[in-house]
Amino acid sequence: MSKRHPLFMPLIFVGGLIFGFGLGFSHMARPEVVLNFLQFEDFGLLFVMGGAAVVSGIAFALVPRLFDRAPLTGDTYGRRLKSFDRNVLIGGAIFGVGWGLSGICPGAAYASLGVGNVTILWALAGMFVGAYIQGYWRSHRTASETSATGAD
Amino acid sequence: MVTELFAPALYETLFPVGISRYAVGGLLVGLGAVVIYLGTGIPAGASTFLESTLSYVSDQPRFQQYVSSRDWRVIFTLGIIAGAAVYALTFQSGLVSSGLYEPGTTGELYEVGGITLWLTEVQPWRLFLGGILVGIGTRIGKGCTSGHGVCGVGSASKTSIVGVITFLIVAIGTAQVVMALGVSP
DSSP, rough: OOOTTTHHHHHHHHHHHHHHHHHHTTTTTTTHHHHHHHHSSSHHHHHHHHHHHHHHHHHHHHHHHHHHOTTTTOBBBOOOOOOOOOHHHHHHHHHHHHHHHSSSSSHHHHHHTTTOGGGHHHHHHHHHHHHHHHHHHHHHHHHTTTOOOOOO | OOOHHHHHHHHHHOTTOOHHHHHHHHHHHHHHHHHHHHHHOOOEEEEEEHHHHHTTTTOHHHHHHHHGGGHHHHHHHHHHHHHHHHHHHIEEEESSOTTTTTOOOOOOEEEEEEEEEEEOSSSSSHHHHHHHHHHHHHHHHOOOOOOIIIIHHHOOHHHHHHHHHHHHHHHHHHHHHHTTTTOOO
């Protein structure tokens, strides 16, 4: 690995700090509040997603025009664009079932630990198990298919 | 004037605890992502941490692509935990209050050393089983609520917008069915 800028890790930490504080403040770290949204009892979650997307939308639109390269990595500023295929729908649907059942998503689960919710370790353990299952499955599928196609 | 006629009741129904804590929290979530983006050019998401951290303990080829980013993803996650802890220390504990912050009544509060902490009442089997599906789904679907929902939608990525609409609709359907089956909390 190449040497990183000394401020790289501190900046990542500060970004995570603000991110996690926001998840706590907005009560997204509480599965009950997410479930209240999904059950149409409190639509506040729309303002969390909307507020976050507005801020990031402004930054993703303006920053690449104002600056050439990121100061801590020297990388150019790109947008977060991922290719579309049926995995987006299949994975999105599986995630949807899990999110609807538990009321928790990855970022909110980390934050939930921070607000003292040790019970969320059940969800975190489940997420690691799930990520491992798909990784194991895809690693082996890719291995058996390498002669055919270079799958993602 | 129209708002004064019918909106209060409607607003009260849609947003029983108001919108300020949600909007302020959301702006901060976005700001956290932007701070990282500004400094590094990285559009960060939370769910890659699951796979990148597995690369420390597993040789599965799938996880090896994340070896180069796994250290900072651990720091990002520790930052998220610490940020939420700062919230617990301040607003959740009542040390700081604001007209923009509504405490809420969900779950169960407990105290450790003068800090008010919070516990969910959602049953562990829901968290564990839901967690497994979240772990599988976010990784196959190329992102979660932060990667697709915050950075992807912020990038006006059609893939992310479709991803978000997919998981929102399915999650609403799932939660409604679970509620109809009488599972609570």
